Amino acid sequence: MILGIDIDDTITYTRKTILKYRKIAYPKLNDTDLLSNREYKKFLRKYMKDMRKEYAIREGVKEAWQYFKDNNFKIIIITARSNKYYRKSIKDTIAFLKEHNIFYDKIYFKQYKKGKKAFKEHIDLFIDDKESVLENVSKYGINVLLRGQSDKYQSCENWYQIIDYIKEGKYGQ
Ligand SMILES: [Mg+2]
Numbered sequence: 001m002i003l004g005i006d007i008d009d010t011i012t013y014t015r016k017t018i019l020k021y022r023k024i025a026y027p028k029l030n031d032t033d034l035l036s037n038r039e040y041k042k043f044l045r046k047y048m049k050d051m052r053k054e055y056a057i058r059e060g061v062k063e064a065w066q067y068f069k070d071n072n073f074k075i076i077i078i079t080a081r082s083n084k085y086y087r088k089s090i091k092d093t094i095a096f097l098k099e100h101n102i103f104y105d106k107i108y109f110k111q112y113k114k115g116k117k118a119f120k121e122h123i124d125l126f127i128d129d130k131e132s133v134l135e136n137v138s139k140y141g142i143n144v145l146l147r148g149q150s151d152k153y154q155s156c157e158n159w160y161q162i163i164d165y166i167k168e169g170k171y172g173q
Pocket residue numbers: 006007008009010128129130
């Protein structure tokens with residue numbers, strides 16, 4: 001079994017941390033208020049380093065990776081993360097995954113359209129929190145699962161449910 005997995009808001013609680021720092025940077029802003037593109041980039045440049053250290057691992061990730069290990073799953077991490085807003089982003093990401101015992105066989109950074117890589121890697125099931133990503137991946141005939149809630153795709157809120165879903169092996173039918 002070869003799994004393709006995203007990082008932000010799939011493995012981690014990224015949004016939660018970003019919202020916390022948005023409150024620090026812009027105390028008057030509501031969570032749903034959007035920043036301009038320029039302002040958001042400025043925000044990322046200023047806080048990315050600190051935010052990255054704080055991202056927590058989602059519920060069930062530890063158990064899921066134990067299951068993957070016990071069953072010899074191949075794990076390919078495909079992420080959009082890059083060094084664009086923080087020069088050590090890639091280096092820190094690798095250290096962060098190691099620290100949390102999130103092993104993988106391969107990791108690809110700077111991936112905005114993930115389908116091509118997923119196809120090349122013969123991925124059996126791709127897991128991401130974004131419908132737009134899954135739309136691209138599913139174009140290649142790859143089974144997809146959304147971590148979160150979706151009307152469009154098969155979805156699981158947490159990793160305990162994802163393990164059960166994988167155990168059932170019903171995807172793609
Ligand atoms: Mg994500």
